[in-house]
Amino acid sequence: MMIAITAMKEKVRRKDLYIVGILGLVLVLLFCSGGGTITIDGEPISGYKNLAPIMLILINALGGALAIALSLRTIPNEYERRTSHLIWIRGVKQWRYHAELTIANVASSLIATGIMYAGLAVLALVKNQGDGILRMVPAFFVLAISIAIVSVLSSVLSIFLPSMAAGILAGGCFAVGVLHSILGMVANTIGGFSGNLIKIVLVILPDLHGIQKQAGNLITGSAVDAHVIWKGLLTIYILTIGFFIFKKKEA
């Protein structure tokens, strides 16, 4: 794990990780600090049970975007600055090298998301929901699945695609993932060839919204659909096969 630890240290030492994370936190807090008069099931929209899932949507969206930004250049950078030479000659298998760099990507993406996630704890305290803080811990691990999917996908794509193409493709998959339920409704509404096409895309691409929703359910104490979480973990597993399929021809 030396490569992962060192790559991770390099990312963690970069101030932009924290700057972006804290900016995201401020944005999340600003967005959720207003007092609304609308009520859902008798609770004001600004109440904790309503606001927490909304914050999670924001954290998932910002965290995912950050995961793409943090993961896209790690592997190409290693080859451009030829750090790869001193790794290859030491007999490190490519899949291991890329997997360790991806672990660093996932870890740094989770740190940035974690900084924003701290906003939820602030919200829980402000809304006198201190008990809910404990539930936030397992919820973070669920949300982490969504962030990890985006990070691993970006990393794998960056092995064989130019950064721009990998970024567009990862961004597209991410957008479909967070809009999964909306696109599902659209597919059912329009029907026909287009509707079926959207449905096929939704089967292939991970339901990031669903995962984030389960994290929200954990926080609010609602029922959790474990199937969605397992599907998310399976997606990560499938994506890691990419390390064995996609290889660099030269260092």
Place this chain on the structure above:
Amino acid sequence: MLVCKDLRKTYKDKTVVNGLSFAVKEGEVFALLGSNGAGKSTTIKMILGLVKREEGEINVRENIHVGYSPETPYFPPFLTGKEVLCYYGRIQGMSKSEVEEKAGELMEVVGLEDTKTRVKEYSKGMLQRLALAQALLGDPDFLILDEPTAGLDAMGRIEMMQLIQKLKRQGKTILINSHILSDMERVCDRGIIIKKGMLLGTWDKNEDNKGKSLEDIFVEYIGGVEK
């Protein structure tokens, strides 16, 4: 130690190595000589498996450990020199205690006794020394040095050459790529002169060179200013 036969490599339409053959014997210091763009670095990268060859054969003696010092080394900037050595040592399977001990020793060998300075504060010369130190991890039998004196000042070059001579005395086989002929003449036993990836001629310090220096031989083969 190493036999290369009919190596060929093309980038797009440009042939950078064209039917190159040579052999490096055990215990000798062998030079790859040529101007910039002659195909020296590509040849080294083919030997190390960093670049795929299109044709030819490379045979390195089995069960030997090869150390490589790159031309433009890049190390994690936030690590100290000693930490860099520990990092690469651990990657190549050395134990933590073994690598700690060896790293300190190698820092002394290459003249980088200040173990607390971070790599980002290193000069080009210090980076070259560190590159050599990481190549020496695990006590390699065969060392491949790509432009080890590039960017070094006069004193740095002299010290690097002394270090290479010391390694030679320890029995290491060394393949060096450089275009600084005076340095090569001092430390190398044999060498080949290449241009546009093709072998133009050979040089052997122990043969009768009819009073000609390596520079004279090089100019004869490559073609240069008439004396």
